[in-house]
Amino acid sequence: MNITQLLNQMPGAVAQGLIWGIMAIGVYITFRILDIADLTVDGSIATGGAVAAILITSGVHPWLAVFAAFLVGMAAGAVTGLFHTGMGIPAILSGILTQLALYSINLRIQGIGTDLGSRANVPMSINKYKNMLVSLRNVGNFSLDNPIWLLLLITVLLIGVMYWFFGTEYGCGLRAVGANQQMARAQGINTNTGKVIGLMISNGLVAFSGALMAQYQGFSDVSMGRGAIVIGLAAVIIGEVIFGKKFRNFALKLLAVSLGAIIYYLVIQVVLWMGLSTDDLKLLTALVVALFLAMPYWKSRLSARKLKGGAGNG
């Protein structure tokens, strides 16, 4: 084990964490604000990558490509929202359905312009497409073309926009939809529309993150979103466990999510460096997330038992 080898990996982990942090902020909007576990994201992150890759490789400017990815992601979220609110399908199943459908759609998007009309992988080398926004090629550089700077700027801007949006009349209404649907309706809020809009914003951000991811790694792959929801949840939970007590303000809570994603990738780098196989990574992530999700439940059972014990003594 060579420590400089680990240190060399750190900037890359931070960059990856920042990209996944954008995705995790999208997950936070559905999971924490709307109280919906939305599994669309496994598909919509790859959709974002596919849209960006196909546009960039056909000469569209990368900024325009990530914006297009954002819009297509919003459409994916709208589909899940309509499955749920218009067809009465449980939210979690609605997300799974969209995610599955997106797999085919992503193959088709990536296949645009090919003879087969379907493709699992779209390479886009930084050598060929020099104006790409971020690339892991530059992540070790001490210069302005290091992707970390731009990713930091995007994250800060995103947190600012989300802070503003969820403070507006409409955003407050969305928070009420997640907090108490009955109350929201009694205050004249259309909870169905609210959920659809929330899912659209969330998946728009997830696809935006996927568009950056594809540029960063230099290719878009149809399976790049596998397990994305779990990584997103891991980021949300890590952020809450570490910063939850101190970060009360909404903007700080979103910052905690982004930091959670960075910490997740730093820890991953460490365990890989210590010899864990990348093949076992998803198993580890799933177990860690399961453990953290169980904590509030275990805590409440523990305090219930204490209460019972106290009553017995008294």
Added chain:
Amino acid sequence: MAEKEMLILREVYKTFNPGTITEKTALNGVNLTLAKGDFVTVIGGNGAGKSTMLNAIAGTFPVDRGNILLGGREITRLPEHRRAALLGRVFQDPMTGTAASMNIEENLALANRRGQPRGLRWGITAKEREQYREKLSSLELGLENRMGSKVGLLSGGQRQALTLLMATLKHPELLLLDEHTAALDPKTAEKVLRLTDQLIRENGLTAIMVTHNMKDALALGNRTIMMHEGRVILDLDAEQKKEMTVEGLLEQFEKVSGRELSNDRMLLTK
């Protein structure tokens, strides 16, 4: 005088789970007319249809048959969130009326925008904050100093008082109170009830209050109706109310329904 009629329920029917083993006719042709400024208390045994009637007015579910008119406007087919502009509601469970994870002023700001389009203006202004502080201090619960606190931290009584304030903030055409003091301890219930009466009087509101407490039902409002098996079986005006006693109500119930009022909860609270 048609323009003075605030609420009209005409032959309203509602059956839950039709065609199944749990089929239940909750509203069996309800007729009720409220004049502007009426404060009606509603009593009746469990399953009499009291809460169902309020929920039918609020639009929680579509009714099977009949018409509901509010302020001269047909609302029978209007979705719940659209009717909210005309209504104020307080529920039995103190958790239901407020958003626990949002703070006091945010809850009030949500209520203050009931019936208005919600845009991208900031969700709460400095001016309305002052207005909320004033209104909260009139509750005399000290909530005006805790406007940034999450509502989840408040007691049941405080939450119901806040919900009442939220429900009356926009001077609704009709205030619906669904056993809103039933989950509170007697002393707090008394306080919330007094506040209810005060807010209804001050704002000149039309209101329907469901209660299990017959004494409260007779003491408050200018009208009392009794429901049984999804129908209004007794309707007392202000004069008749004055002379009515709890014993008298029980007697009336037996006479009209042809059976004894065997509701423990109701007997206990006489």
